[in-house]
Amino acid sequence: MSHDISEVRAERQSAASPASQVRFRATGFNPKANPVAAWGFFVAVIALWQLGSSTGVISELAMPSPVAVAKALWQLIVTGDLWLHLGASLQRLVGGWIMGTVAGLFVGFLVGMFSWARSPGVAFVSALFPIPKIALLPLFIIWFGIGEPSKFATIAFGVFFPTVINTFGGVDNVQRNLIRMGQSFDLPMWSVIRKIILPGALPTILSGFRISSSIAIILLIAAEMIGAQYGIGALILAAGNLYQTDQLIAGVVVLSLLGLCVSWLLGRLDRWLLAWR
């Protein structure tokens, strides 16, 4: 005997438990940026640090208070010492980074595009990349003397390898079908490189700039600590030798600000060159 469909539905409904809402399960794994929390955390750490210094929990000799650091920084500014040190550091940083980047881009493009450069290039980079570049500073001092060229060379050498790796990685990541498209329309090789490969590799190259600029700052400070009269690294080392911890931390703060400035500049460059994304 066949039941009417409405009867069957009614039977099923009465047999079922009371209706409940479907539980939303897709929570988490989606972190969002919160500028207020970022600044708040920063301010809270400084406030705690100042509190610790004021109450004597943190020894002034081991770690000067934020106020003392600010005073030391102000002193460096008004005496003009900061500009002397910062100017010397910036010169080395920019010069070394540009030399390493230009050479790295050139070699990276060769390795990325030409079979004859691929195997020797990859072997060369793999063998030399893991060497801590500061270990070569004594060698560069022998080659170029204790002056500026050895510092430029150390920074350039450190910047060169990540730039090569990111450049040829970027070239490798350019979609082959875009290159084939260019070839199918008979674009000359130089046009394929300039209009397809270079813009296609740019996102990876730019992310390589972030790594290479961090490496450049590390090598700059290390090189200045080994043999320089002026420079933020020299300032920090001299302050440490004299137990002027306020000046030492002021130098570190300048480094942090320098890193932030470089990161901001690269961010702007990113936004300008990769606006299409």
Add this chain to the structure above:
Amino acid sequence: MRLQIKGICHSYDQVEALRDIDFGIEPGEVVALIGPSGCGKSTLLSIIGGLLAPTRGEILICDKATPEGCLNPLTYVFQDFALLPWRTVAGNISLVLEDHGLSKADRDARVAEVLEQTNLWDFRDAYPKQLSGGMKQRVGIARALAVRPAALLMDEPLSALDAQTRILLLDEFAALFARTGMTAVYVTHNLNEAVRLANRVVALRRRPGTIKEIHTIDIPIAERREGMPELIAHESALWNLIRDEAIAADKELENVA
């Protein structure tokens, strides 16, 4: 443009993809290449377009007559559109005109002309990521038309699109071929597309791809309509032609998997 495909053989390492492919393409003719997956349709198109060197054989251009202002006689239309994401619609089209000594005014005029032809004028400043799949393929067509080609080489141009867009673009392709009388080689796995657009359909056997039959459709492209009994009969004949090949190719793929 008249093309002669002569004794084309191609192997990828140890895998033989194509064997002894011989046929001609007459001026104004649309030739579809069909066959089961992996039969070498796209490989053959790449060889015809000069993007892949055959292991043996040659592609001959027998009649070098090209349309006025032709910048690239054999022009590709890609399955995945191959648009530069960092260039706008107009920029993508302009790209293929930039290295041919045209003045900027001439380039802009050609870009405007093909944008109008493909109904893309309002989207000229959009980037590819802002476009639907169908619009992207329209840009691919506009880019190909901008160089005023003698022959279009179309590699499954509708296969990456949804069914509705596919129907719309299929009508546009048919109208384009009927209007311009352009020579074209059209690779597809869709028999409906083949019978709507092609004057002749080259059916390939499964790997290594060899020609099983060249099927002629004697209805003018302009007169063909979706669901025409004659076209359905041609589609059915083509399916009978490649069904066993498709089943065998599918089994081979299953075994590989």
